[in-house]
Amino acid sequence: MSKRISLFIFIVFFNFVFAEDKEKTQSEKEQELVDFSSIKDLLKQDMLDEHAKRRDVQVKTVKKERTDYNKRLYQIPGEDEFWSIMSEYWLAKNATILKWDFQHPDYGIGQYFQTFLEQMGFYEEKFRLLPINSPDVFHMALPAGKETIFLVSIPFVRSMDLSKLEISVLLFSDLIRAKHGYFKQRVAVDAKLSGFIGSNFFDSKKLDQVKIKSVLEAYDQFIFEKGFTFKEQFKVTKKTSQYLKPKLKLWNEYYSTIQKIDSLIKTNLLYKKYSKIYPSPELQLGWLSPKESR
Amino acid sequence: MKKMWLPIILFAFLGQHALAEIRYLSKTYAHLHQNPSRFSQSMSTIICGHPLRVIKTLPPKTSLPKGWLYLKAGPYKGFMRESFLSKGKARCPQDQYPRFFDQLDLSVTEMYYWGRLSDQFEEGRSTAR
Numbered sequence: 001m002s003k004r005i006s007l008f009i010f011i012v013f014f015n016f017v018f019a020e021d022k023e024k025t026q027s028e029k030e031q032e033l034v035d036f037s038s039i040k041d042l043l044k045q046d047m048l049d050e051h052a053k054r055r056d057v058q059v060k061t062v063k064k065e066r067t068d069y070n071k072r073l074y075q076i077p078g079e080d081e082f083w084s085i086m087s088e089y090w091l092a093k094n095a096t097i098l099k100w101d102f103q104h105p106d107y108g109i110g111q112y113f114q115t116f117l118e119q120m121g122f123y124e125e126k127f128r129l130l131p132i133n134s135p136d137v138f139h140m141a142l143p144a145g146k147e148t149i150f151l152v153s154i155p156f157v158r159s160m161d162l163s164k165l166e167i168s169v170l171l172f173s174d175l176i177r178a179k180h181g182y183f184k185q186r187v188a189v190d191a192k193l194s195g196f197i198g199s200n201f202f203d204s205k206k207l208d209q210v211k212i213k214s215v216l217e218a219y220d221q222f223i224f225e226k227g228f229t230f231k232e233q234f235k236v237t238k239k240t241s242q243y244l245k246p247k248l249k250l251w252n253e254y255y256s257t258i259q260k261i262d263s264l265i266k267t268n269l270l271y272k273k274y275s276k277i278y279p280s281p282e283l284q285l286g287w288l289s290p291k292e293s294r
Numbered sequence: 295m296k297k298m299w300l301p302i303i304l305f306a307f308l309g310q311h312a313l314a315e316i317r318y319l320s321k322t323y324a325h326l327h328q329n330p331s332r333f334s335q336s337m338s339t340i341i342c343g344h345p346l347r348v349i350k351t352l353p354p355k356t357s358l359p360k361g362w363l364y365l366k367a368g369p370y371k372g373f374m375r376e377s378f379l380s381k382g383k384a385r386c387p388q389d390q391y392p393r394f395f396d397q398l399d400l401s402v403t404e405m406y407y408w409g410r411l412s413d414q415f416e417e418g419r420s421t422a423r
Contacts, residue, residue, distance in 0.1 A: 074393045085387060088322065089398070092408040101410045103333040110416035117420035124422075128415040149415075207397035 071202040078198040080145030083184060087142040087149050090219045091130070098151070099133040107131060109152060109167055116168040117175075120243060120250075125175070135159075135270050137223055138277065139167075141174035143184045148175060156271065160264055166257045169250065173240040180239075182232045183222065190218035227277030237284045258284050315348040317365070319374075320384035323409035326372030330362040332413040337372040339402075339409045342386035346379065378412060 040049075077085055095101055110129040117125050126147040135155040142149040150171050157167060177183070188194070191214040201207055228236070244251040262281035265274045275281060319340050326346075327334040340346070346365040352358060353371075363376050388395045400408070 075391055076394055077387065077391050081387060081390075085322075088408060088411060089400075089404075091411055092404050095407040095410070100414055101407065106416075110418045114418040114420050118423065123420050125420045126417075127419070128417050130411075130415055201393070205393075207394060209397070212398065 071200060074200050074202040074205065076197060076199050076201065076207075082197045083143040084145040084147065086215055086219070087144050090142075090216055091149075093216060094220075097134065098137060100130050100151075102133045104131060104133075104154065107154075107164075109164060109171075112164040113150075113168045113171050116165070116172065119247075120172065122175070127175075129171075138271070138274055139170050139174055140223060141171075141178040141183070143178060143181075148178050150174060159268060159271065160260050162257070162260070165250075165253055166260075169244070169254045169257055172243070173236055173254070176239050176243070177228065177232070177236050180232070180235065182228060186222055186226075187215060187218040190221065191215045223277075225276075228279065230279050230283070233279050233284070234287060237287050241288055255285070255288055258288070316345050317348060317363070317379035317381060318384045319344050319346065319378060320380040320386075321378045321409075321412040322387055323405055324374060324378050324412045325406075325409045326365060326367055326370055326374055327413075328372060330356075330359050330364075330373040332375070334373070336406070336409070338367060338370040339405050340367055340374075341405075342388050343384055346374070375413075 076082070091098065091100065109131070110127075113127070113129065117123075127150055128144065128147060129150045129152065131152050131154050133154055135153055137151050138153050138156045140151045142151065152167060152171070160166075162170075188197075191211060193211065193215065196208065196211050240254060241251065244254050258281050261274065262285060265271045265281065319342050322342050324340050325336040326338045326340055328337055329335075344367060346367045349364045349366055349371065352364055356364075358364060358373075361376050362373050363379065365372060365374055
């Protein structure tokens with residue numbers, strides 16, 4: 001009888017223990033697993049908590065480095081590189097219109113212009129010169145970061161039979177324009193670029209193609225259609241004149257080159273657009289001429 | 295004595311390849327030309343950072359103008375200006391801004407012309423003397 005009673009008690013006790021274990025939720029079990037309080041001192045003694053902390057920091061650092069690296073992949077070039085890439089991209093896209101990929105002798109314009117800049121005291125000016133075989137662009141300075149890209153139309157030069165000195169004077173005035181940053185400012189405004197250059201598209205993972213298209217369109221618009229304003233042209237003419245005046249021979253070359261251009265655009269329909277891009281040679285001559293004293 | 299000849303013979307056959315000089319393109323895009331002239335036909339468009347092996351033996355009846363190298367890129371052999379190349383890995387915009395360049399989605403024609411552009415530019419820098 002006593003054996004039966006003890007067996008009954010055992011079964012009841014077993015059921016109780018079993019039932020309690022079954023009722024434990026997963027989170028409770030996890031809590032038990034993560035609960036280090038019982039062995040806290042032991043962990044401290046073995047420096048395991050320090051090790052865990054160090055590993056935690058390491059993991060966080062690695063994670064941050066990986067995120068930063070991934071983020072860097074989606075970086076849009078900063079001010080200098082952006083304009084250099086965009087100017088080259090625009091030239092590559094318009095190769096068939098501008099016709100710069102043509103066989104020609106070494107005109108030596110670049111070498112001459114380099115000496116001209118040195119003569120003017122403009123040192124450490126890095127530039128790239130591209131002769132183009134089209135009358136659509138006459139002469140133009142494109143932004144390229146710390147450099148300047150100069151376009152020179154060979155048909156335009158031939159039409160006026162310009163000397164290397166005259167070309168250099170024109171390129172010099174283009175350099176002054178570039179230094180004022182008119183081109184960049186106008187393209188940036190037209191293409192609504194504020195906040196785009198040097199930004200990151202890690203979150204969206206998609207480059208704003210509309211912006212790139214609008215930059216290229218703004219280049220087109222500026223170079224082929226709009227050109228510089230009267231105010232900009234006035235400032236550039238006055239500034240160029242200031243730089244050239246101490247060397248009177250160069251100043252005379254500048255004046256006579258504008259005279260040549262003025263007569264060309266009045267006689268040759270092909271270059272009529274010139275005064276729209278660079279307004280206007282006739283006005284420039286007026287700005288440069290010394291005012292008569294009363 | 296016979297054993298000494300073996301490395302010499304091996305070097306004669308393999309040395310040229312084993313010690314080949316490697317240069318890396320430092321322009322965004324450039325061309326490997328058929329002849330050592332910037333107007334010459336393109337054999338292949340090369341992307342910045344691409345390694346090119348310098349070949350010392352020129353094709354028959356070809357002379358190498360100053361500032362040009364005869365190179366091999368993949369299966370193509372051709373000429374390129376030395377100033378376009380660097381001895382170490384170049385700092386390329388495509389590596390600095392990879393996703394930007396990927397998503398510019400340049401066509402083959404655009405890459406071709408971008409490469410031609412490097413050839414057509416006349417570069418200069420004014421310096422104080």
